[in-house]
Amino acid sequence: MKDAFKDIAERSQKLLEDFAEKYKADGPQPADPLRLTQTFMDFTAKMLADPNRLLQAQMELWQQYMNLWQVTAQRMMGQKVEPVVEPTKGDKRFNDPAWKDEVVFDYLKQSYLLTARWLQHTVKEVEGVDDKTAKKVDFYTRQFIDAMSPSNFAMTNPQVVKATVESKGENLLKGLQNLLTDLERGKGTLAIRQTDMKAFKVGGNVATSPGKVVYQNKVMQLLQYTPTTEQVYQMPLLIVPPWINKFYILDLKPENSFIKWATEQGYTVFVISWVNPDEQLTSLVFEDYMKLGPLAALDAIKQATGAEKVSAIGYCIGGTLMATTLAYMAARGDDRIAACTFFTAQVDFTEPGELGVFIDEDQLASVEEMMSKKGYLEGAEMATTFNMLRANDLIWSFVVNNYLMGKDPFPFDLLFWNADATRMPAAMHSYYLRNMYQKNLLVKPGGLTIDNVPIDLRKISIPVYLQAGKEDHIAPAKSVYKATQIFGGPVRFMLAGSGHIAGVVNPPRNKKYQHWLNETAKNPPTLDEWRAGAQEFPGSWWHDWDKWLSAKSGPKVPARVPGQGGLPAIEDAPGSYVKVRTID
Template identity: 65%
Template sequence: MDKKTENPASSLPDPVEWSRTMAEIAERSQKLVGDFLVRQKDSPALQDPALPLSLSGAFIEIATRMMADPARMMQAQFDLWQGYMSLWQSATRRLMGETDEQPLVQPAKDDKRFKDAAWSENVLFDYIKQSYLLTARWIQANVRATEGLDAKTARKVDFYTRQFVDAMAPSNFLMTNPEVLKATLESGGDNLLNGLQNLIEDLEKGDGKLQISMTDEKAFEVGRDIAVTPGEVVFENALIQLIQYTPTTDKVHKIPLLIIPPWINKFYILDLKEKNSFVKWAVGQGFTVFMISWVNPDEQLAAKSFEDYMLEGTLAALDAVKAQTGEAKANVIGYCLGGTLLASTLSYLAVKKKAPVNSATYFTTMVDFAESGELSVFIDEEQLNALEEKMTRTGYLEGREMATTFNMLRANDLIWSFVVNNYLLGKDPFPFDLLYWNADSTRMPAAMHSFYLRKMYQENLLCKVGGIELDGVSIDLRKIKVPSMIISTREDHIAPWKSTYAATQLYGGETKFVLAGSGHIAGIVNPPTAVKYAHWTNEKNPATPDEWLAGAAQHEGSWWPTWSAWLKERAGPLVAARDPKKGPLPSIEPAPGRYVKVRS
């Protein structure tokens, strides 16, 4: 037999030693579990029924359609059986010493679940891996091939089928993960005890609901390790604090820059550590940078609407920037939901014949929600009714529920990898600024969130003339005449780039579309020094995104310099730098302010 298949690190454990280890673990863990159950008997989570997912009807429909075509089902079963036979024959040849046997099926290049060498070097674990991949792909292929389903039902079934397939991966289970088996034997089961302790701590942190720790939260503190770019809070109201950052250049461009982050998460995604802070970099480019820091709302702000976020958020911030700098106009960035608000505000201002915005930049922003990607599987009438009922009781949507939704879009990376690391291997999560931010979730006011989900995601009214009304004004995105740059990311699961491209056909002014590599966060937080991810530009905006990409030029590295050059042409001449402590507006407190420090 080839020596590679006899790797001692990946061989099966001795049955006697394994039994003794598991017995010791069971005895030592009994008290841990018992103590936890006593503490959790009155947990709020036990009183809170889960939201209905309206899945049963979708799966009944697909099962009915599949069974209506028995010939196709029989062929599918035969294909799977044939695949298993080929896999068994391949494994048998390897057991007999053949070393050049090629895998029947392999994981995707970016699939990190099977990176341990034993998954390939050990015949048994290689068989388990390939058997899983063969079955998983067979299940998903047959679900996708089912005919007659409407688009929404097909997408929902496909999404939750993938959730099931990902959950059943052999890497997620003790007895079928070679790395976990090895760790259990080498530590005498301490990894499982540590994992149980981690699990209990995460359950307690979530009041009985599992809230997986993704990073060492004690390693970071907002204002100490992250969100540390110097500045001052120069304005605040019930919804926002406005930060003005301290200049680092002697001269700055005359027209200031205002950033509107999404209030689904906190603003400091754009101000993590110094090396990847977009804020610090923009200040260094000679811009006077202002940032909105949204409040983390509680039940007292339940009635705050999308309209309030425009009036007390964007418009109040623009007034404050004008008062602080004396400039009648500002260049504005809107990120994700902040970009959706920016577009709505610009249409509102056009009707009001006001022009405080000089140019607009949109980061990963959708205004046409016709193809809203996988998030659409969470938005149907039954789920919205259940969500609104829950928000009526509390006044808001709890932040961790939104976080769970987004994590499900990348379950292997953001759920199952931590299950293996924290609970099976018993390791503490690695300190990582981006994952700390991801876990620092925010709440959504009931009125605003219901409006956003229904009027935009479900009914797609924002892109329609007069589809929505804000403060008595019918919104029409075609009235937007300011120069616009749209930055989207090629692997975005939250705001698919082909959906964001629709804005190029809606806005009435000069519009430049830029496509960056990577996803919703990593594609935006991509400093030039990282030398990662290309970006694409095209001087024209043809009717479809595919046509745009076909004619686009590729540029290596970050899109940040491309944006900066574009904005500097629209930022006016250089003037003396503006010290936030010496402006007309009094300093309230140092950046990052207290709003961002409120945790859900």
Template identity: 60%
Template sequence: MADNKPPFGLPNVNLPNVSLPDSQRLAENLSKIAERSQSLVQDFVESQASGGNFQVPDPGIVAKTFAEMTQRLMADPGKLVQAQMSFWQEYMNVWQASARRMMGEQVDPVVKPAADDKRFKDEAWVENAVFDFIKQSYLLAARTIHQTATSVDGVDEKTAGRIEFYTRQFVDAMAPTNFALTNPRVLKETLESGGENLVRGLGNMLDDLKRGKGQLRVKMTDLEAFELGKNVATTPGKVVFQTPLMQLLQYTPTTEEVHKRPLLIVPPWINKFYILDLGPKNSFVKWAVDQGFTVFLISWVNPDAALAEKDFEDYLTDGTLAALDAIRDVTGEKEVNAIAYCLGGTLLMSTLAYLAAKRDNRIKSATCFTTMLDFGEPGELEVFIDEEQIQLIEKHMAEKGYLEGTSMSNVFNMLRANDLIWSFVINNYLLGKDPMAFDLLYWNSDSTRMPAKMHSFYLRNMYQHNKLREPGGITLAGVPIDLRKVKTPVFFLSAKEDHIAPWKSTYRGTQLVGGPVKFVLGGSGHIAGVINPATSKKYGFQTNDSYPASADEWLAGAQQNEGSWWPYWREWVRELAGEMVPARQPGSDKCPPLEDAPGSFVKIRI
């Protein structure tokens, strides 16, 4: 055994005894890695040849964005010099403070991480003077780079947004926590295991490259720990109807009586429906069934090239409209209440406008979770929406017939890179550990494809040109869509920290429809703000019965409520749910059960 001296001249931080690696085991591991690497290279070559190297964001666009930023910066060298001088002045303050601390003085840090920054939670980042110096140097450099990049003059608003986003990706990637030699936890693990953690981490990386066929797909959870219908998506029910685009699930009642009007749930097709049915304790589906609703849910297909020509209006005709007809055939009830999530809400509100034009009032209430109808300010996703990038996506989809689910998944993960990318890089590759079994992250890894024609329509008409908010801006199945004609009561649920559907953008929906509205602002983000069970005491929610044009004005007059918003919604919809009738079992003579829930469509993985 070696002595207990810290490596690289670092001050003593109670590091463990250094272990030497087992040479025979190391040789065996490296031999296995070499064999797997050969197979990986072959997969990578085949992927490149088949056009499988498409990335969102496109590296060329990222490079061009930074090139424009550099050109603008160089046009004003005085401003750049001033930024550099300010950095060096503050850096010297960090250096002097660290030197004094190493000599035994008690010194306050010059720069601190944000309160919610989880990267520097290890005690060594505070207790060890060297690591504290590394941390402060990084935080100072990151702040300077970000401030300099985002203060560039002469760029348009969209370019400025791209610069800010890509700069944040860069400074997050360069964090000292992401490197073995500057992460105290990784150093400690390396010394304890004799470097076994790094060998295991290399094996984990090769596994992820293998799964991604040459592209790195970081594993976030134990993918073998979950099985649909066994320990996720377990609420009992049947598939009672299907079209090429969806299966319609009806859930088994748990009460003797149910509300007369069934409840239809329309999830987004950009990911799988079972975020609403992860487990009994946090399943919105099970909770709704237990409240006495006859619950139907659309499970969208994971499309392949055969469905490339399916358009947004096909999701209307073969999706929501077909589901309404099937519910009538199953229950005999023409009228329903409906819930939709994110992109599903965009479709639901389009469906309501379509039905309004047809003077069809089958949907008696609509509830929209984190749904944008006005895409004028879509948040950070706008970084990926411009003519050049849409053309690249369309070119790729024309070749394959769809957009890979991993492309969209990568985009969403980049919105929270430290939590959804770099934390797993550290755990899996540097610490050499397997990720924990976590149902939410299993769902997050279960990506879905986008049919080429539908996705192009959605990107251009919603995000790029914001036509849904315009009366007659889009036409579906021959009907001009006008949200003003929707007189149905609408309940909007948004989340205050939502990065995918910013709440101030979703609030604009209250100004676009023609009927009574209710807007509720939950805590947390796009998922936790919605999946906040009735028994939960977390987050709370805000309400305000006045709906001014300004979201900020609405918030200023809002009231804070404790706990989950679920019971609040139940009271709102109960008045629209009809009297109680005997509980209905799944299926009917017209729509006999086809298979058990959760059905086969949701089990198609990419």
């Protein structure tokens, strides 16, 4: 115990010294970096403009509390009563039996849930607020509500109270050490560990599919994977992943690797592995990612295999880039991509979901000011944004586990990947946020001009397979579906069960979730109309995609071995670019 206190004191002193030095170098940071103060002041003024409605809302809350007091008193006298309010399905914060069995903790839980639901309802009922401000206020109100849950505090969480008594406080001591470790990892910024970061190694037990790097430039490495069949389709497959995260979400382990599965179906698989940019690459722009990404990959694939045409996959923001690239190629008469698949990718950002709350002038200016200091956005900043969309699962559950319970996080490859974020060059990231999310120019014919070429998505006439996730909170299915009304060629839309990751990475062997298909000749205008005529199928959608693509991939040819074609091998997969980490 004495050694633990000594360790805490020494590490705390070092962190304070580092903070003081950073404060001198960077100067004081803004108290409101997201510039929310004015938003909430304007919103409060609207709310106070109708005092009668506010008084009525307060009375409703008081009546709910009186009902809760009455039910609690009846229970304390031994009567059997029904709860006034219960957690929503899937809310894991109150799973411990004590939240229901112990009267005090049950009261705390119900009191919190009543207040939380009252506050969110009251916020949504305020009149005279524009839709964008209303969504922003609702989102950040929910962040506050989630933070104030009694499960997040030592004295009001029965699991923590029990652990503290049983261990005589060692859980809190270990939790403090975990907190210091995470502050050290983040160099003064709290970098919450979601998994045991030492349990995984890229190229060791994740990203293990065999292959070679056959081409590289300053923006990406191109990986060609070793075939697992004697013959392969004539047309190679190029995968363009998002550059916000690493590509190996498609190759976490052999059992759920989309890359491995695709080679087993007879595809020659190439994957772009994006660079993790540093101070030397701050000048990169969106056009660079197109020219040095998929367009450079097409040239390299032809050298490596001799194939004149390829099929492609664009995942998330990689899909937005692929749509831009296809429109650029169509305008130039370049037909090297014969078919394209989009994994949960948006091109029309009219309804971008909750990420849209971060896209207004004040917050964009704040992000740009942040990026101007180093020339790039730290990967941890983007990771925090995505984690806020599911704060209870991806933030507060780990605060409780790591800092209050004093436990180490469980090894989980998906969360290891989730923490392996990449930086974004300032100019490129600002271009993407402003032109796609804020101004929605990609969907407007000629709204964007890249390399003197007006971009018009309607000129994309090749066959497209469009995948969306039913519960996707990053690229909502309703938003993804809009592309069916934009692309000029035939579009096969498929709605997968689950969300942004599990909706994509769902191998057939798992027999999980489901997917929906609508075999009508033409996609109707809205997703709701499409779903009305769709049929549900159990399990993975991968076989449907394979059936669609294999028919377009040409005859079988002898398998191509990486490095033995027109491009020599540079190094083994997964390559060196993917191993550059921002936080260990």
